Amino acid sequence: MATRANGSAPALEIAQLHTWYGESHILHDVNLKVEQGEVVTLLGRNGAGRTTTLRAIMGLTGARTGSIKVNGVEAIGLATHKIAHLGIGYCPEERGIFSSLSTEENLLLPPTLASGEKGMSVEEIYAMFPNLQERRHSQGTRLSGGEQQMLAVARILRTGARLLLLDEISEGLAPVIVQGLARMITTLKAKGYTIVMVEQNFRFAAPLADRFYVMEHGQIVETFAASELEAKMPVLTELLGV
Numbered sequence: 001m002a003t004r005a006n007g008s009a010p011a012l013e014i015a016q017l018h019t020w021y022g023e024s025h026i027l028h029d030v031n032l033k034v035e036q037g038e039v040v041t042l043l044g045r046n047g048a049g050r051t052t053t054l055r056a057i058m059g060l061t062g063a064r065t066g067s068i069k070v071n072g073v074e075a076i077g078l079a080t081h082k083i084a085h086l087g088i089g090y091c092p093e094e095r096g097i098f099s100s101l102s103t104e105e106n107l108l109l110p111p112t113l114a115s116g117e118k119g120m121s122v123e124e125i126y127a128m129f130p131n132l133q134e135r136r137h138s139q140g141t142r143l144s145g146g147e148q149q150m151l152a153v154a155r156i157l158r159t160g161a162r163l164l165l166l167d168e169i170s171e172g173l174a175p176v177i178v179q180g181l182a183r184m185i186t187t188l189k190a191k192g193y194t195i196v197m198v199e200q201n202f203r204f205a206a207p208l209a210d211r212f213y214v215m216e217h218g219q220i221v222e223t224f225a226a227s228e229l230e231a232k233m234p235v236l237t238e239l240l241g242v
Contacts, residue, residue, distance in 0.1 A: 009069070009071050009072030010033050010034060010035050010036070010069070010071075010072075011034050011035060011036045011037075011038070011070070011071060011162075011163050011194040012032075012033070012034040012057070012068075012069070012070060012163060012194070012196065013032075013033045013034075013067070013068075013069040013072075014030055014031060014032045014033070014053075014057070014066070014067065014068050014069075015031050015066055015067040015069075016029055016030075016031065016065075016066040016067065017029070017030040017031070017053075017056060017064065017065070017066035017067070017068065018030075018064070018065045018066055019052055019053075019056045019061045019062070019063070019064050019218075020061070020062045020063045020064075021052075021061060021062050022062060025218075026049055026052045026061070026218050027049050027052055027053060027056060027218045027219075028217070028218045028219045029066075029219065030049075030053060030066075030215075030218070030219065030220055031220060032053075032213050032220060032223070034163075034194060034196055035194075036192075036194055037189065037192050037193070037194055038194055038195075038210045038211065039185065039189050039194075039195045039197070039208055039209050039210050040195070040196050040197070040209060040210065040211050040212070040213065041196075041197045041198075041199055041205040041208070041209040041211075041212050041213070042054075042196065042197070042198045042199075042212075042213050042214075042215055043199070043202070043205070043212055043213070043214045043215070043236070043239075043240060044214055044215035044216060044239075044240070045216070045239075045240060045241075046200070048215040048216050048217065048218070049215050049217070049218040049219070050167075050198040050215050051093065051167055051168075051198055052218070053198075053215070054090065054092075054165045054167055054196070054198060056068070057070075057075075057083070057088070057090075057165060058080055058083055058084070058088065058090050058165070059075070059078065059079060059080040059083050060080060064076055070083070070086040070087065070088060070163065071086060071087060071163075073086055084113060084161075085113050087113060087117055087160065087161050087162050087163055088161055088163045088164075088165060089156030089157070089159060089161030089163070089164050089165070090156075090165045090167075091152045091153055091156060091164065091165065091166045091167060091169060092167050093167045093168045093171065095148050095149060095151075095152040096152065097140040097143070097148050097151055097152060098140055099139065099140040099141040100139065100140070101139070101140055102136065102137050102138060102139060102140070103132055103135050103136045103137070103138055103140070103143065103147075103151055104122070104136040104137065106140055106151055106155060107122065107125065107132070107136075107151065107154060107155055107158060108122070108158070109155070110155055110156075110158065110159050111159070112158075112159055112160050113159050113160045113161060117160040117161070117162050118160055119157060119158045119159050119160035119161070120154075120157045120158055121158075122158070125154045125157060125158060128154070128157075128184065128187065129150045129151075129154050129184075131146075131147055131150060132147065132150055132151060132154060135147055144177075145172060145173055145177075146173050146174065146177030146180070149169055149173065149177070149181065150180075150181075150184075152169075153166070153169065153181075153184065157188075162192070162193055162194060163193075163194045163195075163196070164188070164193055164194070164195045164196070165196050166195060166196070166197045166198070167197075167198045168198055168199060168200060169181055169197070169199075170199065170201045170204045171200065171201070178201070178204055181204075182204060182207070182208060185197075185208050186208065189208075197209070202236075202240065206229060209226055210225065210226055211223065211224070211225050211226065212224055212225075212226070212229070212232075214235075214236070214239055214240070216239060221239065222235060222236075222239065
């Protein structure tokens with residue numbers, strides 16, 4: 001079992017990552033770094049490789065080469081469940097809510113991680129997501145899309161994960177729900193969580209992130225800080241059509 005590295009290591013450090021699905025070479029020499037407590041957004045068109053990057057971090061793709069370090073611990077050769085126990089929570093685009101279970105049963109389902117971090121209590125989660133408390137006895141199928149998204153994130157927070165990988169959490173949701181998710185990310189950042197977001201909704205992501213990486217054809221083609229966002233808008237317009 002890998003020992004946990006000291007807190008001064010980056011939360012996530014990817015170097016020379018190549019990833020395949022079968023014979024298809026998807027990621028090409030991806031390099032990125034996320035410091036503890038940062039919010040970082042991966043931008044790019046559909047098919048650019050952003051979701052595959054998150055899946056590769058979790059060991060959910062085919063073959064991988066290169067290096068993926070989580071809190072200084074090399075994870076490239078670890079099984080998915082061991083990667084999760086390094087303190088990562090992955091919220092996939094499809095959310096993965098169990099329809100036959102109630103909201104609270106879904107919330108209590110995942111085990112706490114062996115990373116040594118204490119997860120949020122159910123009471124703390126309900127304070128952050130009052131909608132979920134109101135719907136705690138409702139079946140997963142009866143929740144709205146926004147409530148399902150809140151539940152998918154809340155379920156991770158209970159495990160003790162401190163590095164959150166969030167894939168398109170604002171997609172298809174009403175503006176009022178998206179505003180609530182933005183407040184959630186701001187709150188989590190204030191609590192010291194590290195967040196990597198894949199987002200198509202540029203207006204949602206732009207005010208939240210400390211830094212941005214732009215992907216195209218499975219490669220990182222731009223990286224810049226939030227302070228450079230205005231200057232980078234012509235490039236982003238060309239790459240993303242924003």
